[in-house]
Amino acid sequence: GGGVHDPFDIFSSFFGGARVGGGGGSSRGRRQRRGEDVVHPLKVTLEDLYLGTTKKLSLSRNVLCGKCNAKGSKSGASLKCPSCQGTGMKVTIRQLGPGMIQQMQQPCTGCKGTGETINDRDRCPQCKGEKVVQEKKVLEVHVDKGMQNGQKITFPGEADEAPDTVTGDIVFVLQEKEHTKFKRKGEDLFLEHTLSLTESLCGFQFVLSHLDGRQLLIKSLPGETVKPNSYKGINDEGMPLYQRPFMKGKLYIHFTVEFPDFLSGDQVAALEKILPAKPQTQLTEMEID
Ligand SMILES: [Zn+2]
Ligand SMILES: [Zn+2]
Structure with missing residues (x-):
């Protein structure tokens, strides 16, 4: 101190x-x-x-106490505690058995271990003698x-x-406190975001309000696809660095992609027409007599 x-x-x-x-x-x-x-x-x-x-x-x-300069008394005087003779400690002796005693030293309760008491009439009115x-x-x-x-x-x-x-x-x-949107790891921030399959393949954009209220437009590059369980890192949008607040960590967006549960025959046929061809099956189908 x-x-x-x-x-x-x-x-x-x-x-x-x-x-x-x-x-x-x-x-x-x-x-x-x-x-x-x-x-x-x-x-x-x-x-x-x-x-x-x-x-x-x-x-x-x-x-x-300013009134008594932490003396506890008006006169500044204190008396030796009569209970402990000013030592602040009391020794108690217990008889444990014939010829066996236990000696214990404890702070005096009469003076709270300070060894002194203050005359009642001399007690400081401000602190009541507590100093x-x-x-x-x-x-x-x-x-x-x-x-x-x-x-x-x-x-x-x-x-x-x-x-x-x-x-x-x-x-x-x-x-x-835990944040509803962002998770922090050191100087970096992490954000969860879910995309539809169409967004993950054909592009996406969304508005993110940051911790300082700024609205960031997060969007994919033309032709960029987003794989399920992948991360996109954005420089300088993480936490400011302690004592170097002009520098910031990264913001990582973790993507979940929602797949449709079922496709119709027409949808499958349309997709097969535009997507890369399936690998050829190595084995020839066996014919059963
Ligand atoms: Zn005492
Ligand atoms: Zn006082």
Whole structure:
């Protein structure tokens, strides 16, 4: 946090895990505890990822109480918790059997492990001695063109504040909603389209409205046939590339061809006249006496 570039962020993004909790502080030479990161999923449409968008999100978070400077008391004084003598921990001893005891250490419930209490009359009226207050904050999340499902957008140091703690990050994880028309694979888009047999042989055209609302006229070349289960690739009509949005992937159209179930004798005769000749049968028909 604190705007300092942290090389460990690179590793955590490789492994897809959020850095959570106060662990690892000493290895990075930090004396203060590190607060937890807060991770939120953020649902986005394919249109959002194609065009880029800004989402305003209202979140409530704990911030240090300004009235008492996060002391919790009007005077700034605190008392040693009488329940744990200021250690923040309570040791309980259980007799398990003759000569056997179990010793357990737990955070003190009287002071929530802080080791201090505040005199009731000295309690800060703003935070009621909690040292933090809730604040509503609106975050503007910029979703850039070409971002991917699962990509993280981090707001360093915007998680809950707590005394003597380096504030953790708020992390939004993009969740791409399924699109009714387009499927995305990386920078490419895929579209299903069904042609009649006549269209597949004699040419076709159709209008496709793209993710940005543009109407594309998709048509076959003169004389071009389309085989069932084939793809047609269109350059620069896929997704924009992240941080290079002027470059785009490909749009692949996957064709299904609907064949007629049955042809009449006249249709068969007409087709045989214009289509290439059938291969000659190699075997001579056997005659039966
Ligand atoms: Zn205590
Ligand atoms: Zn206060």
